[in-house]
Amino acid sequence: AIDLAKHPVSHGRSKHIERRFHFLRDQVNRDKLELEYCKSEIQLADILTKPLKKARVDELKKLMGMKCLENLY
Incomplete structure (x- = not known):
């Protein structure tokens, strides 16, 4: 997801997330959102x-x- 936001490329596998992806990419470009890698061990x-x-x-x-x-009691 982070790679797609930083380097937009059209993939058949990613077509279903196109709207969400474009929204997130726009937010990143406007500096309203920062994407950060999260290890799977701490992925809440x-x-x-x-x-x-x-x-x-x-x-x-x-x-x-x-x-x-x-x-607690």
């Missing part, structure tokens, strides 16, 4: 977008500062 969005093993879910919850309400 995975908890919302992928089926994960319990250990990985627990790790991501810890990184986000989430706690189980049952453990």
Whole structure:
């Protein structure tokens, strides 16, 4: 995604994201948005977008500062 935003190239595989890509590229060009690489080990969005093993879910919850309400009392 970062590479596409910095170096726009038309690929058959990326046609479905064309609108979002152009919006993001425009925001980057206007200095309203900065894209930054994020290692997959700390990609917090995975908890919302992928089926994960319990250990990985627990790790991501810890990184986000989430706690189980049952453990607070």
